[in-house]
Amino acid sequence: MVSKNTPKKSSRGISPWHSSWEELDKTFENFRRDLEKSFSSFPSISMPRFPHMQETSCDVIDEGKQLRVKMNVPGIQKKDIKLNVTDNSLEVSAEHKEESEEKKKNYLRKERSQVSYYRTLPLSEKVVSGQAKAKLTDGVLDIVLPKSTPTKVQAKKSVSVQ
Incomplete structure (x- = not known):
């Protein structure tokens, strides 16, 4: 005799509760939708963001007697800029923080x-690290690094592309 609690076997053999993969x-799609609905009733919270270290783009130009970055x-x-120059490398780091706060007791956003x-x-x-110079203009840092042994700037020759 078969108990009432024993699930019946499916004729397709996939699962006793479902007759097809569809x-x-x-069922899973409905479960996901119901779960999203239940979480949508919670207040929205934004996670704090960690400071992001950005890698900045740069150009290195050989000007013969000097390198320009x-x-x-x-x-x-x-x-906010820190420059470290050795005879064969350049290290640039910069960090700027801003904070705005209204002097109200119950502010909603800071x-x-x-x-x-x-x-x-x-x-x-x-390069001669002691003779390096840097200038900041409109968000572009221009660094001049005099070479230890200047090189002659190569003459450019135009080549036609076929």
């Missing part, structure tokens, strides 16, 4: 922003 898929550092002030950059560039030629 029904199983529909142009690096984009938007949102950074010159007091915003902070932070931008950070870090880049180490190996240099193709030795």
Whole structure:
């Protein structure tokens, strides 16, 4: 005699509760939808964001007697930049934090922003680190690195593409 609690076997042999994979898929889809509905009633929370270390784009130009590095550092002030130059590498790091706060007792929003950059560039030629110069203009850091042994700038020759 078969007990009332024993599930009947399906004629297809896939599952005792579902007759096809399509029904199983529909069941999971309904479960997912119900779960999303139940969580939508909770208040929305945004997770705190960690400061993001951005890698900035840069150009390295050989000008014969010197190397010139142009690096984009938007949102950074010159007091926030740290440069370290060795005879064969350049390290640039920058961090700027801003915080705005209204002097109200029950503020609903308080915003902070932070931008950070870090880049180490190996240099193709030795430079005189003590003579390096840097200037920040409109978010572009221009670094001039005099070479230890200047090289002659190669003459350019136009080549036609076939």
